[in-house]
Amino acid sequence: MRVGVIGGGQLARMMIPAAIELGVELRVLAEAEGMSAAIAAERVGDYTDTETVLAFAREVDVVTFDHEHVPQDVLHALVDAGVPVHPGPDALRYAQDKLLMREGLSQLGLPVPDWARIETPAELDAFIADHGGAAVVKTPRGGYDGKGVRVVHSAAEVAEWFATIAEDGNAGALLVEELVEFRRELAQLVARRPSGEVAAWPLVETVQVGGVCSEVIAPAPRSAGRLADVAADVAISIAEGLGVTGVLAVELFETTDDRVLVNELAMRPHNSGHWSMDGSTTSQFEQHLRAVLDLPLGGTGCHEEWAVMVNVLGGPVEGTLADRYAEAFEGHPTVKIHNYGKAPRPGRKVGHVTAIGSNLDDAVYEARAAAAVFQD
Template sequence: MALRVGVVGGGQLARMMIAPAVELGLDLRVLAEEERMAASLAATEVGDYRDADTVLAFAKEVDVVTFDHEHVPQDVLAVLVDAGIAVHPGPDALAVAQDKLVMRARLAELGMPQPDWAAVTGPDELQAFLDAHGGRAVVKTPRGGYDGKGVRVVGAATEADDWFAALAEDARGGALLVEELVDFSRELAQQVARRPSGEIAVYPVVETIQRDGVCAEVLAPAPKASERLLEVAARIGVEIAQGLGVTGMLAVELFETTDERLLVNELAMRPHNSGHWTQDGAVTSQFEQHLRAVLDLPLGDSSPSAPWSVMVNVLGGPEHDSLDDRFAAAMAECPDAKIHTYGKAPRPGRKVGHVNVAGDDLDDVVYRARAAASFFLD
C-alpha cells in the first residue's frame, strides 16, 4: 500500500507536491479551505483547518500530516498529536513560524544573529525604540503577515496607532514586534531539509529580489557569494533546523548587511518561494525533498544541476484574459523555459505562477527567465 501524505491547505505549495508524490508512488491528499483551489488536482477534501474534528477526521486517513501554510492553530495540532498522528513539522516548531515574537525569542536562545528587536505594547514603548535606533524602524504584526502584509516602516509611534487599537480590542492582548531598520546590501535565503531521524540536506544559499514586499526573482546560487558566506548561511540553517526540531523543509530568510554580516529575517517551515528554482535546477526539488523528509525517507541530493538557475514570479497576470491565452506564445518564444502555473485567477499582486530557466551564463539566464515571464503580464 502506498504511503499516504495529508497536506493541510490547498494552495500552490500543496499543488507542487503532487508531481513528486506521483513519481515517488505516494498517495497525496489535501484538506483545502474551499473548492477549486490550486491543489484541487489531488484528492481533495474541503474543510476548516481551524476545526479540530475536521482536521482529525482528515488526519486519521493518512500516515503523516504536513502543511501548505503555518496557520493551523496550536490546539488543533495538539489534538492530532494526542491522537498519535505523525505531524511534521511538529507543533513546537510551528509555534515559532506562527508568531514572530516567539521566533525572535527562540532565535535569541539559540544565539542566532538577528536585528535588534523588542515587543512593544503601546506607543510609548515604540517611540522609545525609535529614539534608540535613529528614528526609524520596522513594525510587524506577530501573526498572520505574509508577502509584505503586516509590515510597516515607521518614523513615528503614531503610524502604528491602528495596530495598537486592534490589540486593545483583542481579549488576548499582546504586543507588536519592532525591529531595527537593517542597512542591508541584499536579501538571501538558505534552505535545509531535516527528517525526524536527524539527517539534513543543505541547498545552496540564493539571492532573493523583492518588489513591494513580495519576492519577484530568485538567483541560484547567490552570485558573488564568498566561501565564508556560504559556510555561515549553511551553518545558520542547520543550527536552526536542529535547535527548533524542524522536520521537512526550512527556509531561513537572511539579510546580508553592508558590513558583511548575515542576520535572520524570517523563517518558513515548508516549501518556500525562494526554493521554486529547485524544480528545474536541482537534483532533488524542494517539494520532493519535503515529502521525503516528513515521511522520514532518505533525503535526496540537494546539489544544483546547472551552474545557474533563475526563478521569476508571475505576479498579477493579465487582467482581461486568462493565463491560458499566453501559454502558446511563451512556449514558442522561450522553449527552454519551464512554466509553472497555480490554477489561480489573476488579480493585482497575486502569485499566479513562476518561470524557471537554468544555464551556464547568469546574465543570459536572467534575460531568458524575464522574457518568458513577460508573456503573462499586461
C-alpha cells in the same frame, strides 16, 4: 504511503507531481472549493476545526502543511491522537508568531536584528529614538508578502495596530526591529527528517518588489565560501535547535556592515525554493515528502551553473496564463513554466518561470522575458 497536506494552496499543488513520481498517495484538506490544489483535494473543510482535521488525519500516515496557520490546539490534538505531524506544533509555533521566533532565535544565539516586544506607543517611540529615528514594526501573527510590516518614524503610524492586536497572550504587543541597512536579501533552504539527517541547498539571492518575492537567483552571486557556509550553518542550527522537520526556509539579510541576519522563517516549501523544481537534483517538494516520511534525503546540487526563477505576479488582465502558452513556448523553448491554477489578480503570485544555464545574464534574460509574456 499516504501524506495528508492541510491547505489547498499552490504549495500543495506543486507537491502533486513529486508525490506521483515517488508513488506516494497525496491527500489535501482544502479550505474552499476551487483552490490551487483542487485536483488533489478529497476533502474541503475548516482547518481550524479539531474534529474536521482529526477525521482527515485518520486517512493518512503523516500530516504536513502548505501554510503555518493551523491553530496550536488542533496541532496538539493530532499529536495526542498519535498522528505523525511534521513540522510538529512545538516547532511550528515559532513560524506562527514572530515574537516567539525572535525569542527562540535569540536563545539559540543566532544573528537577528536588534528587536523588542512593545506594548505601548511610548515604548515604540523610545525604541525608534534609540535606533536612529526609524524602525520596522511587525504584527506578531498573520503577516506575509509584506503584509503586517511597516517602516515607521513614530508610534502614531501604527496606532490602529495597538488598538487591534489581541491574540494568544500577545494582547497589545507588537514586534519592533532595527531598520537594517542591507546590500541584498538571501534565503537558505534546508530539509530535516525526524531521525535527524539534514540537507541544504545552495544559498540563493532574492529580489523583492513591493514586499513580494519577484526573482530568485541560485546560487547567490558572490556567495561561495564563508557567506554560504555561514548561511547553511545558521539554517541547520535553526532546524536542529527548534526541532523542525520537513523543509525550512530561512530569509536573511546581508548587511552593509557584513553581518548575516535572520529575517523570517517558513517551515514548509517556500517561494525562494521553487527554482529547485528545474534547477536541482532534488526539488524542495520531493525533499519535503521524503523528510516528513523519514526517508533518506536527496542530493541538493544544481543541474547547471545558474538557475533563475521569476514569479508571474498578477497575470494577464483578460484571459488565463494558458492563453499565452503558444507565445511563451515559441519564444522561450528552454524556459520551464509553472501555472498555479489561480485566477489572475493584481499582485497575486499566479505562476513562475525558471531558466537554467551556464551564463547568468542569459538565464536572467530568458526568465524575465518569458515571465513578461504573461503580464500586461
